[in-house]
Amino acid sequence: EAEVALVGRSNVGKSTLMRELTGHDFDTGGNPGVTRAPNHYDWAPEDFVITDLPGFGFMSGVDEDRREQIKTNIVHYLEEYAENILVAILVVDGKSVVDIIDRHSGPDEIPYDVEMFHFLRELDVPTVVAVNKMDKVDDKDERLDELCDRLGLYPPWKQWQETIAPITAKKGRIEPLNEAVREHLHEQQRDDL
Numbered sequence: 001e002a003e004v005a006l007v008g009r010s011n012v013g014k015s016t017l018m019r020e021l022t023g024h025d026f027d028t029g030g031n032p033g034v035t036r037a038p039n040h041y042d043w044a045p046e047d048f049v050i051t052d053l054p055g056f057g058f059m060s061g062v063d064e065d066r067r068e069q070i071k072t073n074i075v076h077y078l079e080e081y082a083e084n085i086l087v088a089i090l091v092v093d094g095k096s097v098v099d100i101i102d103r104h105s106g107p108d109e110i111p112y113d114v115e116m117f118h119f120l121r122e123l124d125v126p127t128v129v130a131v132n133k134m135d136k137v138d139d140k141d142e143r144l145d146e147l148c149d150r151l152g153l154y155p156p157w158k159q160w161q162e163t164i165a166p167i168t169a170k171k172g173r174i175e176p177l178n179e180a181v182r183e184h185l186h187e188q189q190r191d192d193l
């Protein structure tokens, strides 16, 4: 069955977004394995299974080895199911993502979000970056332009609305994400004709 996959670091609001998309309650924080939960969401005109992959990054009580293991599991899962994944949603925290990327950029370090974005592109999985917690961001356009720059997308962000979707999951403001996902789905339907 067709699948939409959600990926993102811990605490970016993935569970909140899942709840918003599906109307169900999830507790993803406690499950560091890769699970395929049969969570249906109707992205009219089609419906899909949404897979919530475990959060990655700092989690209290989880050591470095375990974190690497989780990351490896996520990468393997995406490789294995790439064919089946119609759209991937990379969830980031709009308030902190640029700072975190900059802090982790160096000669031998690639920030997780940047790495994941490029990895999904390599797999040919259409990817939407859901920039969450926009309610906490004052200079929205500037922040989104910076994010584009870090992801290798030429600013301004407004020309990337199929890829960059600013949302506030907590308040149910996720229309830009719905739009972006729909665009990708329609594109694929056209390609299939």
Ligand code: GDP
Binding pocket: 008, 009, 010, 011, 012, 013, 014, 015, 016, 017, 028, 029, 055, 132, 133, 134, 135, 136, 167, 168, 169, 170, 171
């Ligand atoms: P997860 O670890 O990625 O599943 O993140 P959660 O969904 O558990 O959310 C982490 C924290 O961010 C919680 O305190 C949420 O209430 C908060 N949060 C989620 N979405 C938003 C949002 O759109 N705006 C704000 N300000 N906080 C949010």
